[in-house]
Amino acid sequence: MLSATITKDTKKAAWSSIEAILHVESPVGEKKDVGHIKKKWNNLMREKRAELAKYNSSIRGTGGGPQYRLKHIDEKIRDQVIGINNPSLPGHVILGGVESETAPSEVDNHDLGAVEILDDTHYTIAIEFKQEQSLGQESCSAATPRPIPTSSGAPPKKTSRQATAASKRFLCEVSDEISRKRLLREKIKLAQSVVELRAAMGNPMTLDEFPEELKKVLADPWNHK
Structure with a gap:
């Protein structure tokens, strides 16, 4: 009270x-x-x-x-x-x-x-x-x-x-x-969809094409900021 x-x-x-x-x-x-x-x-x-x-x-x-x-x-x-x-x-x-x-x-x-x-x-x-x-x-x-x-x-x-x-x-x-x-999680889901689509089209996505934020997640998924 x-x-x-x-x-x-x-x-x-x-x-x-x-x-x-x-x-x-x-x-x-x-x-x-x-x-x-x-x-x-x-x-x-x-x-x-x-x-x-x-x-x-x-x-x-x-x-x-x-x-x-x-x-x-x-x-x-x-x-x-x-x-x-x-x-x-x-x-x-x-x-x-x-x-x-x-x-x-x-x-x-x-x-x-x-x-x-x-x-x-x-x-x-x-x-x-x-x-x-x-x-x-x-x-x-x-x-x-x-x-x-x-x-x-x-x-x-x-x-x-x-x-x-x-x-x-x-x-x-x-x-x-x-x-x-949550926003980062949505970006990761979007990136996954793009990677799969590009692979299906015969034009695989390279690491250089990823945004810097997602590169950091890939490099260190548990300690990224």
Whole structure:
């Protein structure tokens, strides 16, 4: 829940803005309503809080064995969405916590977005393949800048407004990565069709005719950028 000072209409508007971003990113395909988005986000938060609890317990030495290693995407969610000092994370020494404009009653402040994360390199999200020049890119470029760290070196506390902005920014970044990979996959399929057609015509396609992007994939399919 968000702070009691946040009205029901404000919460509804925040969810609607996330829903609108998804619909812009996905001009075709099945539309996801707010109820579906909330369910996906809550499931994601449960999974990631469990991962962070294991990590916090391992660095405090309460779990025994080697330190638990977080995936890159888990670190990103912790730092940009949940908050590194969030007191709702089990196994964590509370140094600061998440604060709203007044005071939080609970610390489940960040239930905004619609992301399912399978591992640190492969994401799925409630959108379909979008064109290379998607209208949704404007919302990503206009995302709120990240807060500047405090002079003490401790991560700054998050207000509910900053948490909302962080959720939107995270959603945009994941969406862009998915779109890039899907676009590349479509290019590979097209190239395969062209190669087969040229071979059938007796005019095989040479490597020099491939775009540079696809040459990189052929040279190193698992580590190309």
